[in-house]
Amino acid sequence: MRLAKYLAYVGVSSRRGAERLIAEGRVRLGGVVVRDPALDVKEGAPVTVDGASVGAPPPRHVYLLHKPTGVLSTVSDPFGRPTVVQLVPTTHRLYPVGRLDYDTSGLLLLTNDGDLAYRLTHPSFEVPRRYLVEVENPPLRRGALQRLREGVLLEDGPTAPARVRQLDPRRFEIELREGRNRQVRRMAAAVGHPVRSLKRTHFGPLSLGRLAPGRYRLLAPAEVERLLAFTEGKKAPSRRR
Numbered sequence: 001m002r003l004a005k006y007l008a009y010v011g012v013s014s015r016r017g018a019e020r021l022i023a024e025g026r027v028r029l030g031g032v033v034v035r036d037p038a039l040d041v042k043e044g045a046p047v048t049v050d051g052a053s054v055g056a057p058p059p060r061h062v063y064l065l066h067k068p069t070g071v072l073s074t075v076s077d078p079f080g081r082p083t084v085v086q087l088v089p090t091t092h093r094l095y096p097v098g099r100l101d102y103d104t105s106g107l108l109l110l111t112n113d114g115d116l117a118y119r120l121t122h123p124s125f126e127v128p129r130r131y132l133v134e135v136e137n138p139p140l141r142r143g144a145l146q147r148l149r150e151g152v153l154l155e156d157g158p159t160a161p162a163r164v165r166q167l168d169p170r171r172f173e174i175e176l177r178e179g180r181n182r183q184v185r186r187m188a189a190a191v192g193h194p195v196r197s198l199k200r201t202h203f204g205p206l207s208l209g210r211l212a213p214g215r216y217r218l219l220a221p222a223e224v225e226r227l228l229a230f231t232e233g234k235k236a237p238s239r240r241r
Helices: 003-009 015-023 114-121 142-150 183-190 221-229
Strands: 027-029 047-049 062-067 105-111 129-135 163-166 171-176 195-203 216-218
Touching: 003 015, 003 027, 003 047, 003 114, 015 027, 062 221, 105 114, 114 221, 129 183, 142 163, 142 171, 142 183, 171 183, 183 195
Parallel strands: 105 195
Antiparallel strands: 027 047, 062 105, 062 216, 129 171, 129 195, 163 171
């Protein structure tokens, strides 16, 4: 594991903060000051920050949650509103993988692995997400569905082509590989069918299945490996500093 990622993973600081600590010469590996954040840390290697020993990183945990509406996809809220982290009681420090809007329900992942979360949400990795959409102004028009498939011009630019399947006069499924803010809602509104309800049903190879709203489960190692397979062979883009 690279040094900066290691420090972030064990909770010393954020990835960017870890890079600053390394650049300032405050990190030692095996008693030697290191200034390369990409230096590989072997298992069991002694790492210190400002002379204090850094513990081993915790095992990776990934939870699948059926987020209800009326819950924030954040770790905390200054106004005391419920958050997704409160729905998964655990001693592990978890973060949501991406976001679902306050008024959107469905599949949301939470993990203690920041690098995994980054890979699953950055558009360059093109991890597909599927949504069940119920709209206003039925019946759904064929031209509107075709526009969604081909891409819709929004205020922040055109969307990528999407997979769209009509279910009935009021509902359709849409699969996206990009994750703009409130994208499905804006796309549907742009073609004349504002969203009435929105649920994410799939994330990569994972399905919400029969999991009830507010319930969660810990992913098996094989499921995590299947998630990681969606990012294999793709280089992570450089993060802005």
